[in-house]
Amino acid sequence: MLCRKCKEKAVINLRQYNLPLCKEHFIERYISVVEDTIRRFKMFSRNDKVLVAVSGGKDSLALWYVLKKLGYKVTGLYINLGIENEKGEEGYSNMSERCCKNLAEKIDSELIVENVYQKYGSPAPLLDRNRAPCSVCGITKRHIMNEVAKKYGFDVVATGHNLDDEVATLLSNVLRWDEEYLKRQYPVLPAEDGFSKKVKPLVFLTEKENLAFCIFEGIEFYHEECPFSKDATSIFMKNIWAQIEEKMPGSKIRFFREFLEFRKKFLSQEERKDLGKCSICGQPTTAGDMCAFHRIISKIKVQHN
């Protein structure tokens, strides 16, 4: 196979576009997809302070690297969720943290680390044992991202959600025809009173493309999946998508692009006016006077240090 652009030997074939590329042209295309996405959805400018939420995995580290390379003002945020901390240095969270620190050094970028175990005395997924671990963990991550963005005056929080994440979520939302979730599924969520603006610059790139980018650019990332997420719905949805994509290449990107058009035409985008304020942290909430995170925290014995 030869690179479509230069006719050198291709190292990757993007089957969804029937596009074989050499390393150089793959990287060039990858970077331009990220830039186009940022511009098209007015995510941020070079004057904005961007907080990149990094998990230590390939997607968010690729994002941090590419944004820095493009000259944006980026700072990484790693939330150490305390997962498998009992294994000390070898635990999932600590290993991921190390990958984030290594990249911070490599690209000479600042990294903020928040540690849930140290602050609340429990791994994030187990802060409330009556709830599904991933749900508690998700609430905790979102809360901390908002908290840090507000505390240090960031204009926007960027996450590494990729096309595979988006179509997996989209399929779940469509199976339930969940209008509220469908309305909120978009590459940009504007700042709402107390919530920071959230953006996903990698939504048009697949996991495979992010993986290839990390390999080609020598970005070291943590390969293991979170031990709590083994049977998560999103993994099930991703397996279904792999089968669809195998039979009909290009289905993922088409499904997502068409959804964005559909959303524009058929789903109204009025701002949510029903948000209250959490009496503890001030973040917006749809339920009473305490946000989901503080409802969890108020139930456990908080360890202050």
Ligand code: AMP
């Ligand atoms: P996930 O919810 O694990 O699929 O991750 C989605 C995105 O959330 C990642 O691409 C990151 O941008 C961000 N993220 C996930 N885990 C963390 C973490 N521990 N610290 C900071 N950001 C995270």
Ligand code: FES
């Ligand atoms: Fe939160 Fe797995 S990363 S439960």
Ligand code: ZN
């Ligand atoms: Zn080429």
